[in-house]
Amino acid sequence: xxxxxxxxxxxxxxxxxxxxxxxxxxxxxxxxxxxxxxxxxxxxxxxxxxxxxxxxxxxxxxxxxxxxxxxxxxxxxxxxxxxxxxxxxxxxxxxxxxxxxxxxxxxxxxxxxxxxxxxxxxxxxxxxxxxxxxxxxxxxxxxxxxxxxxxxxxxxxxxxxxxxxxxxxxxxxxxxxxxxxxxxxxxxxxxxxxxxxxxxxxxxxxxxxxxxxxxxxxxxxxxxxxxxxxxxxxxxxxxxxxxxxxxxxxxxxxxxxxxxxxxxxxxxxxxxxxxxxxxxxxxxxxxxxxxxxxxxxxxxxxxxxxxxxxxxxxxxxxxxxxxxxxxxxxxxx
Amino acid sequence: xxxxxxxxxxxxxxxxxxxxxxxxxxxxxxxxxxxxxxxxxxxxxxxxxxxxxxxxxxxxxxxxxxxxxxxxxxxxxxxxxxxxxxxxxxxxxxxxxxxxxxxxxxxxxxxxxxxxxxxxxxxxxxxxxxxxxxxxxxxxxxxxxxxxxxxxxxxxxxxxxxxxxxxxxxxxxxxxxxxxxxxxxxxxxxxxxxxxxxxxxxxxxxxxxxxxxxxxxxxxxxxxxxxxxxxxxxxxxxxxxxxxxxxxxxxxxxxxxxxxxxxxxxxxxxxxxxxxxxxxxxxxxxxxxxxxxxxxxxxxxxxxxxxxxxxxxxxxxxxxxxxxxxxxxxxxx
DNA sequence: ACATTTTTTGCAACCGGTTGCAAAAACTGA
DNA sequence: TCAGTTTTTGCAACCGGTTGCAAAAAATGT
Numbered sequence: 001x002x003x004x005x006x007x008x009x010x011x012x013x014x015x016x017x018x019x020x021x022x023x024x025x026x027x028x029x030x031x032x033x034x035x036x037x038x039x040x041x042x043x044x045x046x047x048x049x050x051x052x053x054x055x056x057x058x059x060x061x062x063x064x065x066x067x068x069x070x071x072x073x074x075x076x077x078x079x080x081x082x083x084x085x086x087x088x089x090x091x092x093x094x095x096x097x098x099x100x101x102x103x104x105x106x107x108x109x110x111x112x113x114x115x116x117x118x119x120x121x122x123x124x125x126x127x128x129x130x131x132x133x134x135x136x137x138x139x140x141x142x143x144x145x146x147x148x149x150x151x152x153x154x155x156x157x158x159x160x161x162x163x164x165x166x167x168x169x170x171x172x173x174x175x176x177x178x179x180x181x182x183x184x185x186x187x188x189x190x191x192x193x194x195x196x197x198x199x200x201x202x203x204x205x206x207x208x209x210x211x212x213x214x215x216x217x218x219x220x221x222x223x224x225x226x227x228x229x230x231x232x233x234x235x236x237x238x239x240x241x242x243x244x245x246x247x248x249x250x251x252x253x254x255x256x257x258x259x260x261x262x263x264x265x266x267x268x269x270x271x272x273x274x275x276x277x278x279x280x281x282x283x284x285x286x287x288x289x290x291x292x293x294x295x296x297x298x299x300x301x302x303x304x305x306x307x308x309x310x311x312x313x314x315x316x317x318x319x320x321x322x323x324x325x326x327x328x329x330x331x332x333x
Numbered sequence: 334x335x336x337x338x339x340x341x342x343x344x345x346x347x348x349x350x351x352x353x354x355x356x357x358x359x360x361x362x363x364x365x366x367x368x369x370x371x372x373x374x375x376x377x378x379x380x381x382x383x384x385x386x387x388x389x390x391x392x393x394x395x396x397x398x399x400x401x402x403x404x405x406x407x408x409x410x411x412x413x414x415x416x417x418x419x420x421x422x423x424x425x426x427x428x429x430x431x432x433x434x435x436x437x438x439x440x441x442x443x444x445x446x447x448x449x450x451x452x453x454x455x456x457x458x459x460x461x462x463x464x465x466x467x468x469x470x471x472x473x474x475x476x477x478x479x480x481x482x483x484x485x486x487x488x489x490x491x492x493x494x495x496x497x498x499x500x501x502x503x504x505x506x507x508x509x510x511x512x513x514x515x516x517x518x519x520x521x522x523x524x525x526x527x528x529x530x531x532x533x534x535x536x537x538x539x540x541x542x543x544x545x546x547x548x549x550x551x552x553x554x555x556x557x558x559x560x561x562x563x564x565x566x567x568x569x570x571x572x573x574x575x576x577x578x579x580x581x582x583x584x585x586x587x588x589x590x591x592x593x594x595x596x597x598x599x600x601x602x603x604x605x606x607x608x609x610x611x612x613x614x615x616x617x618x619x620x621x622x623x624x625x626x627x628x629x630x631x632x633x634x635x636x637x638x639x640x641x642x643x644x645x646x647x648x649x650x651x652x653x654x655x656x657x658x659x660x661x662x663x664x665x666x
Numbered sequence: 667a668c669a670t671t672t673t674t675t676g677c678a679a680c681c682g683g684t685t686g687c688a689a690a691a692a693c694t695g696a
Numbered sequence: 697t698c699a700g701t702t703t704t705t706g707c708a709a710c711c712g713g714t715t716g717c718a719a720a721a722a723a724t725g726t
Contacts, residue, residue: 002445004712015676020714027715030674030722050446051384051393052712055681060384062447065428070413071609073406080403083430092447095398095428097416112335113383114395114425221613254615276404280554282587282615337682348706353684360685363692363704385682388711 003044012040023048054115063303064111064119064139065093068101068126072219072247074275074292078122078145081296089304091117098126104133112137118303120144124158124191125219140306144299147190148316155306157299157317161191164288164321165198168242168270171323173206175332177240177268182213183227183252185244189219192244195272199242212238216248224251232259240268240329246275249285253328269328272321284327291319336377345373356381387448396636397444397452397472398426401434401459405552405580407608407625411455411478414629422637424450431459437466445470451636453477457491457524458552473639477632480523481649488639490632490650492623494524497654498531500621501575501603504656506539508665510573510601515546516560516585518577522552525577528605532575545571549581557584565592573601573662579608582618586661602661605654617660624652 009016014037021027022037029037041047054060065082069075079095086093094116101107107130111119118140121131124147131154134141146156165182172180182199184192196213203209214231216223224243231237232255243249249271256267263269271278274289298317306312342349347370354360355370362370374380387393398415402408412428419426427449434440440463444452451473454464457480464487467474479489498515505513515532517525529546536542547564549556557576564570565588576582582604589600596602604611607622631650639645 005714006712016713017676017715018674020712021675024714028674033674047442047446049448049712051448052388052681053714055385055388055683055712056714058681062427070409070416073409073610076403076406076409076412079409079412079428080430080432083403083428084432087430093428094395095412095416095426097413097420099413099417109380113380115382115384221610225614250613250615254613258614277406277554280583280587281558281591282583338684339682349683350685350706351704353682354705357684361704366704382682385711386684388682388713389684391711 002049003041003046005046005048007044008037008040008046011044012036058115059307060115060117061091062094062114062116063091064096064107064114064116065122066096066098066107066111066119066126066130067122068098069123069219070097070099072245073277074246074273075122077276077292078296081293082120082122082300085297085300089300091300091303093120098123098130104130108133108137108139111139117307118142120299120303121146122299125186125189128153128190138310140303140310142299142303142306144295145191147194148318152314152316155302155312155314155316157295157302158319159290159295159321160318161194162198162201164272164290165195165200165242166202167198167288167321167323168195168272169199169202171270171329172240172242172268173203173209175240175268175329178208179210179239181211181231181238181241183224183231183241183243183248184213184215185219185223185248186217187215195242195244216244216251219245219248221247221251221254224248225255226251228252228255229259232256237261237267240270243269243271246271246273246278246285246287249287249328250277250283253283253285263328264330268330270323271328274324278324278326286326286328287324288321289324290321294319335382336374336379338379338381340377341370341373341379344377345369391448392640393448393450394424395427395447395449396424397429397440397447397449398455399429399431399440399444399452399459399463400455401431402456402552403430403432405578406610407579407606408455410609410625411629414626415453415455415633418630418633422633424633424636426453431456431463437463441466441470441472444472450640451475453632453636454479455632458519458522460521461486461523471643473636473643475632475636475639477628478524480527481651485647485649488635488645488647488649490628490635491652492628492654493651494527495531495534497605497621497623498528498533498575499535500531500654500656501528501605502532502535504603504662505573505575505601506536506542508573508601508662511541512543512572514544514564514571514574516557516564516574516576516581517546517548518552518556518581519550520548528575528577549577549584552578552581554580554584554587557581558588559584561585561588562592565589565594570594570600573603576602576604579604579606579611579618579620582620582661583610583616586616586618596661597663601663603656604661607657611657611659619659619661620657621654622657623654627652 271287549560604620
């Protein structure tokens with residue numbers, strides 16, 4: 001079928017090694033030899049088989065891109081950026097959907113069978129066992145959007161979720177809200193836990209501000225909407241909510257609107273992520289921007305570095321977030 | 334590092350072939366032998382290297398999943414479903430982002446280097462040359478969401494876009510709209526062309542109905558919003574619009590709302606896709622549902638069939654769409 | 667022109683598997 | 697028990713590449 005090394009060698013009348021060398025950079029080939037080989041290769045439409053090559057080089061340039069989040073539109077941006085940046089770096093993403101996988105060992109085995117050079121875990125909700133399992137198997141891992149920890153076990157690139165919580169809290173206080181609430185994603189997600197603790201911490205110095213909390217089942221529109229409806233049925237709403245993320249916020253907004261309340265006059269909302277949709281005029285969500293492009297670029301750079309230095313000491317790379325003011329919080333007084 | 338066939342063979346005190354055979358189903362191994370080998374493999378944590386295997390079997394179980402659409406949220410659903418279904422079928426998606434690739438040959442070469450068993454082109458906007466290039470290179474291709482044609486050159490799974498156009502037209506007429514418009518995606522996309530021609534055709538029998546048309550730059554919120562703003566500045570709007578897809582429709586809705594007009598009282602909108610978001614209460618878009626899960630399942634099944642029968646005669650598999658009535662068209666009179 | 671150094675080339679073994687073939691082992695039936 | 701048949705096993709070649717090593721060729725210095 002497709003031409004092989006041998007075919008090219010025969011056609012050019014040279015040894016197989018010569019052909020191999022013309023296609024591996026850094027190898028010693030004379031210019032005349034290279035010409036001859038390239039000509040033959042051209043005529044046969046030859047290009048080297050990466051997988052055969054990987055057998056000896058032990059490099060496939062395949063990177064497992066694993067996630068369990070295929071319902072939050074922000075992840076489309078994430079996949080877009082990851083695939084682009086990986087491609088630019090000469091790597092290829094093997095996409096793995098872990099939505100209904102619970103055993104890390106399965107994923108590890110699967111990815112080992114494909115000899116991936118490394119794994120990017122792109123999720124803020126996947127249990128940390130997954131990243132650890134890869135590390136334990138000796139596969140380089142970067143956990144993007146993962147939990148920051150002072151002594152990270154695996155490489156983490158993301159934001160300081162606790163700081164985001166504090167940031168949201170300060171912003172709400174600054175705008176004069178005195179009855180605020182946290183409406184998080186699933187309580188089991190580390191991102192939710194950290195945002196919550198930061199939020200509460202920052203409010204500890206403000207005895208005049210009361211805080212309540214609740215958790216949606218997922219980072220999704222429906223979950224946000226449902227949770228907010230529940231809250232509205234049960235109680236008078238708080239004056240302002242820090243929501244787990246943007247898509248959750250949009251669900252919350254929808255519930256508020258249905259209840260006949262006005263944003264930001266009756267209720268304030270601040271989200272997190274600044275996904276594309278947050279800027280849509282009909283949504284116009286005030287939110288904390290997570291610099292996803294930077295996180296992803298840095299993740300890939302880190303991965304590239306790790307390919308050369310697998311035992312690199314685990315580090316945490318955190319990016320700062322900033323508030324994007326739109327129309328869902330009342331103006332500063 | 335990881336245990337190899339040879340390690341297992343030595344540990345079990347048998348030949349390498351014996352080990353190989355225990356891990357290839359359909360091979361002849363006695364039960365005793367199998368036990369011995371499995372024990373040794375277990376102890377060493379061995380599992381076979383798929384890529385080495387592929388060298389002789391000529392099967393990698395890698396499928397190129399290529400798309401250029403990383404901005405339309407519907408594609409997150411598409412990726413979710415594709416990855417799941419491929420995984421279920423024992424295949425692995427190698428994700429390729431063709432957003433800024435213009436030369437089909439590059440993609441073909443790249444995927445050949447990874448010896449993919451086949452390629453799924455998941456896009457309604459990628460030029461047909463891409464699919465053709467794969468076919469010409471002898472790589473099995475399925476074009477999902479591609480253009481239907483009576484004599485397809487490659488396997489196509491999707492919907493009959495012209496029929497959708499007719500369906501939209503009939504629906505608008507039925508609801509008494511007499512001044513209707515088509516607001517498509519990019520004019521170069523075959524899906525847009527077909528939807529448009531179907532729409533116009535169906536209206537040919539209705540001399541009392543006037544049609545106008547325009548095209549947004551992309552299937553995106555911004556493009557839809559911008560195009561609608563342009564229309565509103567230039568003219569009185571039509572009574573109802575058939576929009577290229579849902580995300581475009583949402584942009585259009587946003588422009589209409591900003592202009593102080595009411596939907597469906599002042600302007601009617603019908604979209605296409607029925608993406609998750611179309612059902613959000615704050616959007617509540619009447620739309621034509623494209624059965625994406627069926628399309629994707631069928632695409633993967635077709636791909637699996639092609640792996641066994643590469644020269645299968647190209648077929649087109651079309652699924653019918655149906656109108657999902659929500660709140661953006663006025664009620665039937 | 668020659669000896670010396672440097673560069674280029676081919677040989678052969680290897681990466682981690684599979685598989686056709688023939689020998690060995692295990693069954694059959696009488 | 698033994699010849700005949702069937703099943704299981706190992707050998708060795710192969711898949712499509714890479715690479716250490718030594719020999720061949722080219723470049724260098726005098």
